[in-house]
Amino acid sequence: MTSMTDKLTSRIPGIDRGDRTDVVAVVKLHGVITPTPSPLARGSINLAAVESALTRAFDHDRLKAVALLINSPGGAPTQSGLVAERIRQLAAKKKDVPVLAFCEDVAASGGYWLACAADEIYAHRTSLVGSIGVISGGFGFAGLLDRFGIERRLHTAGENKSRLDPFSPEKPEDVEWLEKMHAQLHELFVSWVKERRGDKLSPTEDLFTGDVWLGEKAKELGLIDGVGNLRELIAQRFPAAEIKMAEPKKPLLARLGVGAPAAAILDAVTQKAMWSRYGL
Template sequence: MADNPTPESGERAELHPPSTTSAALSSREPNWERAVLERVALAAVKEQRAARRWKIFFRLAFLAVLLFIAFQLMDVSGDKVAVTGRHTALVTIDGEIASDTSANADDVGTALRRAFADTDTAGVVLQINSPGGSPVQAGMIYREIHRLRAKYPSTPLYVVVGDICASGGYYIAAAGDKIYVDRGSIVGSIGVLMDGFGFTGLMDKLGIQRRLHTSGANKGFYDPFSPETPAMNEHAKAMLDQIHQQFIDAVREGRGKRLHETPDVFSGLFWTGEKSVELGLADGFGDTGHVARDIIKAPHVVDFTVKESIPDRIARKFGTAMGTAAVRSIAAAGVRLH
């Protein structure tokens, strides 16, 4: 039994014969340990270089962001205009007319003043695409247009309507020399609204009690959690009627005999651009290019619209968010030309 090796020991002998093991050891490179260490060290160096490159990249990206912010802070006005030669000055009112939007009286007034004051301005186009908004802001722009037209009588101002020129937008448009529309534009809505919600019925069903303490009999006027009273409704209607009449007077003053008054014109209805021309709410059809080229005879258009910079936008949003939250917490209802 001892002279006959087991199969297992025989297999081990075949797999690892002494001669083969010696050959493998003899064929191994000299100083192989050093070669392995060099490869490990080289890999570490490459990793450090890659990490350094990424660090430089992120630093450069951060620097680029800082430079961009610094550039925006330097350009706080956002209203630089490059003017060359005789031109048509363009001022745009886009969106809701309000103190916290780009269509506010301060910015629009600034753009209009610069457009009229430029000695190369042959005429001004006020391009309006707005559903309306604040009667105060609209009234301020309306009066500024009248003042500028009187100061620069040789410089005409034409209104060009985009998709919509309603309510407060039309309030402003009425101050122009002429109004041009597209046949599919929405024009009119000469009216005033004051909206809100009433939750008193729901509160009664849920057993919720409103606790409102005021130092004046009418301080909680139009509170959505308190029931309406005839006195409140009468006061609100008188206020809305007064603002509505101001709107009507502005349209009559601006349009004059061109306006074909009907019982519906001042009812808050709105019409297509085609119908608005029939009613005398507008004068004709055309876009900004047509007015500049064929009416003003100055095809080169220069945009004087005040462009709000990033710092201004942030400051405006922050400031108005604080103020609007406080105001809306006091008065849930708001008066708008819509």
């Protein structure tokens, strides 16, 4: 017979009721990787946004695995690195618990950086995987200012303080500096992939050109471990386990859809452009 205490505690979330079911915790990492989430954007990933979800996922009792459900075209390299490092820090405390990554529409660039934080990577046969490269973009408005007779007033201390200013003509030395920065970031990305994937990577094809591949080809190249989806593989590997979702909390303004309109719309357009590179 169920006691009155059991009935009451059964309705209170977070109370341990002696449930001994095995758990596979799932963390959704969906969106562009950016330090500045937008209330109008399609979703974003950064350490502040996903920290609580990652912590909850690894804190489950009877934890059999942590699954990362990844759908991201990439974004900020620093946030990619911070989130990936946090995943490995938490995983180190649960040495017998595997971390599995599941790529959805796209796990490209920073999205693939996140996937490499897992011990095993899986993708759908239609998933786009890879894009191990570095990209940055912007606009030049110098000609536009001249056309409308607008005078640009910029004052700096330090000869390189105004590098790549969009309202000034582009300088060859600034482009050279940017290319060097890209090369260094690319080297860090390549080193991370090699560290995490090791001998699984194909030795016969250049995987670091920024190209992307569909699931089957990505498996052939060693970028992923298998083709399949989360529920299918979890049912095979952990048939007695219950799947528990741990979704990142959205900031209050994002939940309300409130923000600085002009900045938010521009950010949303920028994020849309990142998804559009992969036909999404």
